[in-house]
Amino acid sequence: MRKALALSWEQKGRTGENPAVGCVIVKDGKIVGQGVTSDGGRPHGETNALQVAGRQAKGASVYVALEPCSHYGQTAPCANALIEAGIAQCVIAVIDPDPRVHWRGAALLQEAGIDTIIGVCEDDAFQVNADFFARHSK
Numbered sequence: 001m002r003k004a005l006a007l008s009w010e011q012k013g014r015t016g017e018n019p020a021v022g023c024v025i026v027k028d029g030k031i032v033g034q035g036v037t038s039d040g041g042r043p044h045g046e047t048n049a050l051q052v053a054g055r056q057a058k059g060a061s062v063y064v065a066l067e068p069c070s071h072y073g074q075t076a077p078c079a080n081a082l083i084e085a086g087i088a089q090c091v092i093a094v095i096d097p098d099p100r101v102h103w104r105g106a107a108l109l110q111e112a113g114i115d116t117i118i119g120v121c122e123d124d125a126f127q128v129n130a131d132f133f134a135r136h137s138k
């Protein structure tokens with residue numbers, strides 16, 4: 001998770017209105033994929049990391065700095081992409097304050113039978129995207 005957050009910090013300020021979200025995919029103790037929200041906000045970190053991991057994402061653990069999204073915007077939701085990739089576990093730093101996502105991404109993962117852990121390094125995850133959280137708390 002620290003690595004996912006480090007990726008978020010590095011990308012901070014380049015993702016427009018979108019939060020900078022780092023994602024690291026670990027299998028058998030090794031990082032098989034990592035990514036962060038691209039410049040301008042798309043694609044999301046999870047999508048980028050899954051692309052690197054490819055088939056190795058099956059059965060892997062995913063560490064992500066923000067709850068994977070669950071709404072259809074310009075891209076398909078990351079939660080669905082993670083489910084399709086066949087991951088075994090998803091560790092989420094903090095729940096997305098966006099009402100379109102809030103707890104829904106995590107629920108999707110849980111319903112799909114993925115071991116979902118929430119609140120790891122939450123303070124750091126909140127700080128890296130403090131402006132994003134502030135916008136959604138209004």
Ligand SMILES: [Zn+2]
Pocket residue numbers: 044046068069077078079
């Ligand atoms: Zn997403």
